[in-house]
Each structure stands twice: as structure tokens, then as C-alpha cells.
Amino acid sequence: MSGIVCAIRGGPGSRPTIDKAISLAAESDLRIYYLYVVNLDFLAHTQSSRIHSITEEMTQMGEFILLSAQATANARNVGAEGVVRQGDIGEEIVNLCLEVKADYVILGTPQVEREENIFNIQRLNTFRERLEGETGAQVVLVGGETE
Amino acid sequence: MKKWRNGFFLLFLVATSLILITQQVGAQAESPQKTALISGTIFDSQKQPVAGAEIVWSPQPGGEPLAQTTSQPNGSFALVLPETVKGSLLTGSAIRSSNSSEAGLPLSQVLTSTLTLQISRPHFKPDAIQLDQAAVQSLKAGQPVALPEIVMQRRIDLGFWIATVVFILVLVLIASGQLHNTLASLLGAALLLGISYLGEPLRQDLFIFNFNNALNYVDWNVVFLIMGMMIVIAVVERTGIFQWLAYMAYRISGGRTWLLVPILMLITGVASAFLDNVTTMLLMTPITVQIALSMGISPLALLMPEVMASNMMGISTLIGTPTNILIGSYASITFNDFLKNLTPGVFLGFIGLVIYSEFVYRKELLSDSEEGVSALLLEKLAERARITEPIHLQKAGVVGLGMLLLFIFGENVHLLPSVTALMGATALLVWIKPDIEEMIEAVDWTTLVFFITLFIVVGAVQEVGLISFIADGISRVVGSNLVLATLIIIWLSALLSTVIANIPFTAAMLPVVAFLSGTIPGATDKVLFYCLSVGSALGGNGSLIGASANMVTAGIAERAGYPITYVYFLKKGFPALVITVGLLTLWIFIRF
Numbered sequence: 159m160s161g162i163v164c165a166i167r168g169g170p171g172s173r174p175t176i177d178k179a180i181s182l183a184a185e186s187d188l189r190i191y192y193l194y195v196v197n198l199d200f201l202a203h204t205q206s207s208r209i210h211s212i213t214e215e216m217t218q219m220g221e222f223i224l225l226s227a228q229a230t231a232n233a234r235n236v237g238a239e240g241v242v243r244q245g246d247i248g249e250e251i252v253n254l255c256l257e258v259k260a261d262y263v264i265l266g267t268p269q270v271e272r273e274e275n276i277f278n279i280q281r282l283n284t285f286r287e288r289l290e291g292e293t294g295a296q297v298v299l300v301g302g303e304t305e
Numbered sequence: 306m307k308k309w310r311n312g313f314f315l316l317f318l319v320a321t322s323l324i325l326i327t328q329q330v331g332a333q334a335e336s337p338q339k340t341a342l343i344s345g346t347i348f349d350s351q352k353q354p355v356a357g358a359e360i361v362w363s364p365q366p367g368g369e370p371l372a373q374t375t376s377q378p379n380g381s382f383a384l385v386l387p388e389t390v391k392g393s394l395l396t397g398s399a400i401r402s403s404n405s406s407e408a409g410l411p412l413s414q415v416l417t418s419t420l421t422l423q424i425s426r427p428h429f430k431p432d433a434i435q436l437d438q439a440a441v442q443s444l445k446a447g448q449p450v451a452l453p454e455i456v457m458q459r460r461i462d463l464g465f466w467i468a469t470v471v472f473i474l475v476l477v478l479i480a481s482g483q484l485h486n487t488l489a490s491l492l493g494a495a496l497l498l499g500i501s502y503l504g505e506p507l508r509q510d511l512f513i514f515n516f517n518n519a520l521n522y523v524d525w526n527v528v529f530l531i532m533g534m535m536i537v538i539a540v541v542e543r544t545g546i547f548q549w550l551a552y553m554a555y556r557i558s559g560g561r562t563w564l565l566v567p568i569l570m571l572i573t574g575v576a577s578a579f580l581d582n583v584t585t586m587l588l589m590t591p592i593t594v595q596i597a598l599s600m601g602i603s604p605l606a607l608l609m610p611e612v613m614a615s616n617m618m619g620i621s622t623l624i625g626t627p628t629n630i631l632i633g634s635y636a637s638i639t640f641n642d643f644l645k646n647l648t649p650g651v652f653l654g655f656i657g658l659v660i661y662s663e664f665v666y667r668k669e670l671l672s673d674s675e676e677g678v679s680a681l682l683l684e685k686l687a688e689r690a691r692i693t694e695p696i697h698l699q700k701a702g703v704v705g706l707g708m709l710l711l712f713i714f715g716e717n718v719h720l721l722p723s724v725t726a727l728m729g730a731t732a733l734l735v736w737i738k739p740d741i742e743e744m745i746e747a748v749d750w751t752t753l754v755f756f757i758t759l760f761i762v763v764g765a766v767q768e769v770g771l772i773s774f775i776a777d778g779i780s781r782v783v784g785s786n787l788v789l790a791t792l793i794i795i796w797l798s799a800l801l802s803t804v805i806a807n808i809p810f811t812a813a814m815l816p817v818v819a820f821l822s823g824t825i826p827g828a829t830d831k832v833l834f835y836c837l838s839v840g841s842a843l844g845g846n847g848s849l850i851g852a853s854a855n856m857v858t859a860g861i862a863e864r865a866g867y868p869i870t871y872v873y874f875l876k877k878g879f880p881a882l883v884i885t886v887g888l889l890t891l892w893i894f895i896r897f
């Protein structure tokens with residue numbers, strides 16, 4: 159098994175990342191694994207007891223977002239599937255890469271540098287090195303992701 | 306083992322309901338009046354009753370107290386004088402040498418021509434009340450004496466500054482998000498009590514209040530009402546009703562986005578009137594995002610109107626927002642009172658909000674979407690839009706209707722809302738027998754601890770007099786002008802609630818509003834409490850941090866790739882605040 163792992167969160171910021179994955183898949187004839195990670199850090203300061211219910215809702219929302227990306231890939235004759243995980247986004251990207259023996263990982267670079275970004279440029283570069291070292295996959299950075 | 310735990314939890318709920326009922330019914334018997342007593346009522350300079358003041362009678366200055374009592378929550382006290390006094394307790398040598406020293410002297414022999422009562426209480430200047438000769442003669446004759454109103458003056462001491470600083474610290478920690486709300490208020494309560502107990506031996510004025518005093522400030526009606534409603538919500542939220550309703554909104558709108566917006570706003574608003582706003586938005590936001598993606602429009606065009614409707618329509622009932630629960634419990638405003646006095650105004654505001662939302666999102670709502678409607682996504686949406694637990698939903702519907710009837714008609718038998726909520730929650734748990742572990746997890750204990758500790762923190766600033774000084778300041782500005790007071794309470798609350806968490810703000814403002822209601826002519830119909838309700842809730846629409854519902858909506862929207870920034874929310878939300886607060890102000894003037 160091999161393929162392209164593409165972590166997205168949806169919205170206009172993810173379009174360049176999705177498109178890059180599709181064009182790379184078309185060139186290399188690889189399958190795309192779109193990844194959405196449910197992250198509920200925003201509940202930390204309010205409703206921690208609601209995590210059980212909201213996790214299900216967020217998982218469904220993630221599947222929905224991925225479905226849209228899959229449909230875009232399928233329309234261009236590229237095979238794609240969606241994977242929704244919960245937890246730390248970095249760990250889940252690494253795990254999925256190892257599971258599918260990914261050849262490429264497509265990551266969006268932040269449009270705007272903000273402290274709350276999970277991956278700012280510095281963290282992204284550190285993560286890239288770690289990802290390539292641990293999984294052997296080639297990391298492709300695409301401008302436009304807002305995360 | 307699990308059965309035992311389930312049984313214990315249910316038993317706890319039933320017992321709590323019974324305790325609340327008996328507390329409500331009981332405590333009516335009054336102690337029989339003794340003849341030789343001095344009664345009176347103590348107020349502060351804002352005419353608020355002073356509880357916990359110590360009234361002491363000692364015949365000689367610094368001598369052993371022969372009678373003492375403490376003022377009640379309504380400021381009243383009754384000091385019963387002893388019929389006889391042992392001579393050994395008196396410092397006067399003539400009396401001590403008397404043969405009667407062992408058996409006791411009659412009170413009439415002990416009393417001289419005047420009598421002085423010493424009155425003291427932390428954070429107030431000590432006072433001495435001298436009874437005149439006529440009053441003393443009455444006491445000698447065994448007749449009770451009623452004193453005129455006693456006014457104690459506040460004293461700014463070290464405890465005052467400590468309580469004030471801790472209160473501000475808690476507000477800042479909550480507003481800045483440096484600490485979890487609960488942790489911030491827990492820290493505040495621990496600091497206040499710790500300083501009181503550990504500091505008093507070093508400096509007396511470091512004392513703020515003792516543990517029992519602190520607990521007296523906790524409004525258990527609020528705590529148990531919130532807990533009961535959390536259990537009911539936990540059952541309802543798992544039935545899939547929100548997802549089904551949202552999808553039905555799409556179906557009814559026929560894909561017309563301009564029509565979808567008011568329908569979704571109405572569903573969210575009505576849900577928020579009975580459930581807490583955060584839960585409503587947590588459940589509505591993901592499904593709304595999915596509807597918007599299916600229709601190829603920005604989810605923000607649906608989410609912003611929804612969350613603003615949620616913040617506004619929550620105030621139409623007693624149980625819709627924590628601030629209303631606080632206000633209702635403090636000012637004895639019933640479920641029906643809110644329905645009569647605020648709900649029509651809220652619908653007026655709703656109309657204004659719908660028009661504003663349609664205008665501000667007209668480009669997204671009226672133009673054809675870039676991506677178009679996705680048949681695939683719509684199909685998926687329809688698949689998921691189903692009631693997942695229909696039996697639970699039916700039972701929750703029956704219990705919910707029963708609770709609604711009790712909320713409405715229960716006031717005729719003085720049924721507290723907390724008792725209704727606890728009875729409803731218990732009935733639902735007994736009927737559907739859910740996994741009790743899950744139910745216990747669904748109760749947001751951190752929120753309950755937040756309320757308990759917040760009451761203590763706000764109680765501290767009441768105790769030391771900060772609230773009285775604020776009330777005094779506002780009173781000087783508004784004088785006896787009710788219109789000015791109405792405008793100030795609504796708009797000040799709304800503007801401050803955009804930056805300060807509205808729950809601690811409302812809790813702190815309650816005694817202020819109570820004071821103004823008691824001093825401004827015409828304000829006795831609780832109009833100012835409704836103003837506080839409107840301002841503190843609608844202020845949430847003014848900024849991203851103005852309401853917890855905004856924060857969770859923004860959190861989910863960001864995770865769908867549609868971030869709601871502070872500036873974005875301010876641009877869209879602040880005009881909505883001005884419009885809706887303006888309309889509700891108009892309604893308040895019409896209604897009152």
C-alpha cells in the first residue's frame with residue numbers, strides 16, 4: 159500500500175492543498191488519503207463535559223468535509239478516501255503515513271502567521287523534518303492553508 | 306456495583322428535591338416573644354439590611370456581656386435580656402458584695418437610668434446605641450422596646466482592598482482566558498478564604514468572611530436548577546433532534562438561503578430559550594456547516610445569525626440563560642414574569658435581527674453560490690438527519706412538557722424552579738434508565754463549581770462594601786430618574802458584557818440593581834432587573850469573547866476552515882448589538 163496523505167480542515171484555505179494532492183496523484187497514479195483530525199481544544203475553557211457528544215458531531219462534520227474533497231478528486235479520475243481521526247494533528251499525520259506507507263504528504267502552509275496556528279512556519283519546518291525522518295514520505299508544502 | 310451507584314445517584318437527586326421542598330415549606334415558626342427584649346433593624350447607608358452584626362449589652366464598659374445576639378439576613382434582631390443577673394458577672398463592688406450575688410439580681414436592679422448597646426460587624430464602623438430613660442423604664446417593667454432604624458457606616462479596610470483586587474483578578478483571568486473559568490473563580494474563593502483565616506491572626510482587618518458566611522452567598526436554587534437542566538439536556542442532545550430540525554429547516558426553505566436563515570435562527574433561538582446557549586450552538590454548528598457546504602455557501606452566513614439569535618432569545622425564559630437564572634432567583638422573578646415581560650420584546654428584537662442578518666449577508670444569501678448545490682453532500686445530509694433515539698425523545702418530550710407546566714403554574718404553590726428541574730431530571734432518569742455513568746459525565750460539574758465559587762467571590766465584594774459603593778455611585782448619577790437608570794443599566798450592561806464575562810458581571814450587579822430598585826421611585830416592579838437581563842445577554846453579541854456560545858461556534862467554524870476572528874465578529878456583531886438592544890429598550894419602555 160502506498161499513497162498520498164493530505165491533511166485538510168476544509169474551507170477555501172484547503173483548496174490549494176486539495177488541488178495539489180489531486181495533481182500529484184494524477185501524475186504518480188497514487189491514491190489520496192484525505193485526513194481530518196478532530197481537535198476539541200477550543201472546549202478546554204468552557205464545556206468540557208460536552209466532549210462526548212461534540213466529538214461525534216465533529217467527526218461527522220469532518221467526514222462531510224472529506225467527502226467534498228473526495229468528490230473533487232473522483233471527478234478528476236483520481237482515487238481518494240477520507241480518514242477522520244481524533245487527537246493531536248501531528249501524531250495522527252505520522253500514524254496515517256506509517257499505516258498507508260505514504261510516499262508523499264501534502265501540508266498547507268499558513269496564510270497568516272498567528273500564535274494560535276497549530277503549524278506556524280517554524281513549527282511546520284520542524285514537523286516536516288520529523289515526518290520525513292519517521293515515515294520516509296516526501297513532504298510537499300502548499301501555500302494557502304489557514305491552519 | 307454499577308446498580309448500587311445508579312441507585313445512589315437517583316437517591317441523591319430525590320433526597321435533594323425533598324430537602325429543597327422542605328426548606329421551602331418550613332422555617333415559618335417564630336420563636337415566642339420574651340417580654341424584656343430590645344428589637345430593631347440594622348441597615349447600611351444604602352438601606353440594605355446588615356446581616357451578622359453582633360449586638361451586645363454589657364452593663365459596664367468592657368465587662369462581661371449579659372446579652373448578645375446577631376442580626377438576621379433581613380437586618381432584624383431581637384436581644385432578649387436576662388430576667389436575673391448573677392452578681393459575679395457584674396463589676397460593681399456594691400452589687401457584687403450583695404447576698405444576691407449567687408442567686409442572681411433581678412434585671413430591674415441591674416439596669417441603671419440608661420442602657421448602651423454595642424453593635425459591631427467586620428467592614429463596618431463599630432456603633433453604640435444608647436437607650437433613653439423611658440426605654441429603660443419600659444424594660445424594667447418587662448415591656449419590649451423597639452428601636453428606630455439603625456444605620457451602620459461602611460469602613461474601607463485592608464479586607465476591602467484584598468476582596469476588590471481578587472474580584473478584578475478573577476474577571477481578568479476569565480476574560481483573558483489565562484485560566485479556565487472554574488479555576489479562576491476557584492482560585493479567587495480559595496484566596497479570599499485563605500487570607501481571611503490565615504491573615505486574621507496577623508491583622509484583624511485582613512478578615513473578609515468566614516466559611517459559613519461565604520456559603521451564605523451561594524444561591525443553591527441557581528446551582529440545582531442548572532444541574533437539573535444539564536441532565537435533561539444530556540438526554541435530549543443524544544436523540545438527534547437538533548440534526549433533524551436543522552435538516553428540516555433546509556427542506557422547508559426549499560434551498561432558498563434567504564429563507565433558510567430565519568428558520569435556522571428561529572430553531573436555534575427557541576432551543577436556546579429552554580436549553581443553555583452553549584449546548585445549543587455546540588449541536589447546531591456542525592450540522593449548519595454541513596448544510597452550508599451542501600448548498601455551496603459560506604457557513605458564516607448561517608452561523609453568525611444563529612449564534613446572535615441564540616444569545617438574544619435565551620433571555621425570553623427564566624431557564625434560557627445562566628444570567629436569567631441568577632436574576633430570577635435573586636429577584637424572585639418567575640418563569641411567567643419573563644414570558645410576560647421579556648418574550649414579546651425578544652420577538653421584536655428577533656425581527657430586527659433577521660432583517661439585519663439578511664442585509665449584512667445579502668451577497669452570500671441572494672447570489673448564486675460559486676460551487677453550487679452538491680447533490681452528493683445533500684444526499685449524505687439527508688441520510689444523517691434522523692432521530693437516533695426516538696423512544697428517548699418521546700419520553701423527554703413528555704417530561705419536558707410536564708416541566709414546562711410546572712415552571713408556568715408552579716409559582717402558585719411557590720414551587721422553586723430548581724425543584725422542578727430536579728424532579729424533571731429524576732423522572733427522566735428513572736423512566737429511560739440511561740447509563741448513569743454517562744449521565745454523570747454529562748453534568749458539567751466544572752460549571753457548577755464555577756457558580757459556587759463565583760458566588761463566594763462576588764459575596765466577598767458585597768461583604769466588604771464594594772458593591773454598596775458602586776450602587777451609591779450609580780445612584781448619585783441617576784438620582785431618582787427611572788428613565789436614566791433604565792438606559793444606564795441596559796446599555797452599560799450590554800457594553801461591559803462585550804468585554805467582561807456576563808455571569809460574574811450579572812452576579813455582581815444584582816445587589817446594585819436591588820438597591821436602585823429600592824430607591825428610585827417607580828422601579829419597584831423589577832424593571833431594572835429586566836434591563837440587566839437584556840443588557841448582559843445581548844452584550845454577548847457585541848464581541849467574540851462576549852459569550853461562551855460565540856467561542857464554541859468560532860471554534861467549530863475554524864475547524865471547518867472558516868475562522869471567525871475577533872474583528873470579523875465585532876464588525877458583524879456590534880451593529881446587531883446596537884439594533885437589538887435598541888429594540889429591547891423600546892420594548893421595556895412600552896411594557897413598563
